[in-house]
Amino acid sequence: MIAQHFPVLQVVLPLIAAPLMILLRRGTLAWLLAVIVSWTGLFISLSLLAQVADGSVISYAIGSWPPPWGIEYRIDRVNALLLMLVSLIAAVVVIYSRASVAAELPAHQHYLFYTLFSLCLAGLLGISATGDAFNLFVFLEISSLSSYVLIALGRDRRALMASYQYLVMGTIGATFYIIGVGLLYLMTGTLNMADMAHRLSGVTEVRPVLAALAFITVGICLKLALFPLHLWLPNAYAYAPSAVTAFLAATATKVSVYVLLRFYYSIYGESAVFSALPMGKILLLLSLAAMFIASAIAIFQADLKRLFAYSSVAQIGYITLGISFDSATGLTAGIVHLFNHALTKGALFMLLGCFVLRLGRVRFSDIGGIARVMPFTSFGIVLGGLSLIGVPGTVGFISKWYLVLAALESGQWWIALAIVLSSLLAVVYVWRFVEAAYFQEPDAGIAQLKEAPLEMLVPAWLMIAACFYFGLDASLTIDGAAQAAATLLQGLQ
């Protein structure tokens, strides 16, 4: 009975929990509520994924107003995957966040942290679940506004400027998106995505539609930090509290990729975007730039969080590279890397948060010889780094395999070469950590540190274990990604 309301419950539960947490006022109680909400959300998303696994589509009318006049929540194989991913990351990070937040935020702000965390979660889930273009904007702004505040909670005062910069750029991005949606609304008369897709084929005046595509692309690419619109990301990830970085790095950009895919494939249709326009070439160029330039910048960073933030920009380049191939394999590669990168980066930033817990900051000059006193944290980062490099047995290898395969299938062997060459850059910056942590002698300040607490290590190592599990048996993730790709390529029914 209640199961038929799952699509909306998925979003509403964290949304209601947020004001409840303000009323609760106590950090621990707020955390407990966050845990309950996150884990319930995870089960709901798994149930939804099971329901759509055979290719069916769940259509839920909010307030029983039938689409296309009412707002519709539309779950198919593509966004069910994303709902599951976001819920999973939230469920793991929320367990981790108790100790991390206790160390990085003053006690009177803890309950506010969990409030914003729930709001952000609600926003991200709403973006994924909705079938209405304007509703997407609303949830986009909900998640963005709460992330601006979450980032500003960081200890370093540079977090404030990072948050401000993200606010300005993010709002411009969202406004571009809404301009695009406005133009589409003017041309089709509807905001419902499925309806829009049908009506777009009947539109004769193409210019506003193309202008809308351009606006939406730029707006969303700002959100997903595609080079060169990535400028907000390094600072935001570096100075935010560790739990925030772990959560955002694994979810926010991935959801934005989903929005891009939804508009390109479901609403516009593959031929309008990739055959009629050189979108594939544009994405290709920007992705290659991201892969090489961001990895190169990462090598020279002095702060570990900033280094892995730039690494994220590069990895997002891999995802969009997969999309730019405009083939089933390429799209599968992009979607599977979306999932794999979320696992890897979530784990890495959680482990870096363990360092922050003990040290206060994570510059290379601070972590000399730290592997001796914090062996599990350090080894976890090494394993996560191996996944970034793409060592077989890790999820990173699976993504690389499919990306190179997609490149070879499209006949562009030089892109295959570019993919593997950029992986070498990842070796350099991962090995910088290995040499700093394992080869130096720990000084007095480091020698007295203890390993991170279990409640932080266990969630992080769970994700690392997932990196290896899905790297050795990728059938689940590949099947899910391939099905999602197939659903996208066939367009909206």
Added chain:
Amino acid sequence: MTPALTILLALAVPLIGAVLIAAAHRAPNVRETITLVTAGLLFLLVASLTPLVLAGERPEVTLLEMMPGLSLKFKVEPLGMLFGLIASGLWIVNSLYSIGYMRANDEQHQTRFYVCFAGALASTVGIAFAGNLLTLFMFYEALTLVTYPLVTHAGTGEAKRAGRVYLGVLVGTSMVFFLPAIIWTWQVSGTVEFRPGGVLHGKAGNMALGILLALYVFGIGKAALMPFHRWLPAAMVAPTPVSALLHAVAVVKAGVFSVVKIVVYIFGVNEIAGLKSVDWLPFVSGFTIIAASIVALRSDNLKRRLAYSTVSQLSYVVLAAALLTPLSVIGAALHIATHALGKITLFFAAGAIYTAAHKTEVSQLAGIGRRMPWTMSAFAVGALSLIGVPPAAGFISKWFIMSGAAEGGHFLALAVLIASTLFNAAYFLPIVYMAFFCKPDEESMAHAHGEAPWPMVAALVLTASATIALFFFSDLPLQLARQLVGRL
């Protein structure tokens, strides 16, 4: 015990051993015993598969499906059997040697050393028994990563820099050349399985085959084909037991083993014989043979001389495989075994000299044979094997390679082999001569020393004896090698 279970156990035993070794961190004697027991068990498991392979069976087991159509699969065939026997057998001897070396030199981080060694052997068994390219690649990369702590064992700045070269060259070549080659093979032929007769026949044009071969050969950096050989002399910074087993046996042999296996089971020897586009390989390997020999001749540091000798000898195997005649391929397979035995003896001797006399340069070795007769005799046997003189085993493999070259009309290759033999003599025989027939210099006279500790001497006597024994009892490797080409 089914063959499938044996294969899986052969992989599991060194891994379990590694865990147990780590657990026995505080009890060195227990820890060392675990290493020896694990090594012994592994050899028994591997050896138990030999009768099956000799009878023509190919035991296989599929572990899991990694991606749709691509599984982690193991299949024991003659070449892998030979490699597995050599690696696991020599691990026992090398463990004995390591115990002596590590304790005599009072080395740090011994537990990490033994744990990584067990991991390296597990990876080597994985490579030896790999049933498809994906499995091979996975264990190949694992081997690089698990030997990195062994190479950088000393933890000094020099070790760190050497580690960078090691990792950079090996991971670089495997990521940029080897992996795309595997994916290209998958895309073009629809499979990455090792099959007799190869999988590429009729699937790709001649030019593509040539490029693919180049990607494989240069991508397998562990085969130390120039210009991707720099990691080998850099890795000499590691303790000698590491150089002995890994960089004379496990790692380098994994490299040339992979090359031969790919030539035989992916390309197919008969299928690419005569193609113009693969003509360049004998030239590249021939160049490596000669160039490395020249560098060896000019090196005074003993381990460096041995390292470049290894680079040169590895290209014997690549050259032999590249000649694409049945005799030369048999020679390639045999050389994997004979060079392993000979080189490990030489490295054992170098380590013994360092431990007992603290000498590292060739010029310091005058008269050392008098004080360390067992060591230097073993060195002499190893040297004879590498030069290719009976009654050392190296003669057999060299005979087959040269016969293959002559049979196929590759007279330039023959000339390279003969020249290299002369070079080998030039950089090994003087050492033996100096050790036994020259007077030691003033400094050596002042510091008296005897032989190295008994585990080390026992180990090198064992491998030297094995080198000679293999000459007389070469049945088993010869049968396995014959099966390798017979099935084509």
Added chain:
Amino acid sequence: MNLAGHFSYWITILLAITGLYIVIARGNLIKKLVGLGIFQTSVYLLYIAPGKLIGGTAPIIDGQFTLYSNPLPHVLILTAIVVGVATLALGLALVVRIREAYGSIEEDEILELDKTGVFPDTTTSKPA
């Protein structure tokens, strides 16, 4: 092309470009927010102007009329205004905190202060 008839779109474009220009060209943090607000306002106009149909009456159902103006853009823009208000409030709150932490709200001065390498904590909690 009916230039005069499309004057609402011209104003939209003017507002959008003005807003963006202010965001990029001005270093004062509050001025940037003002520019952002102007940019968002242009979007409101983009939605509402086409909602008024020529000859359409107010969207209240009455038997006499057949052509109604579209009420939906107003609903959408109310939502967007709320979002804009929240963003502005958040931005201003951040500016207040930045002022407390840095002592300035000029972007170039703040960047100079960051270059000095002194990074005091914004809170008083210590590492665990």
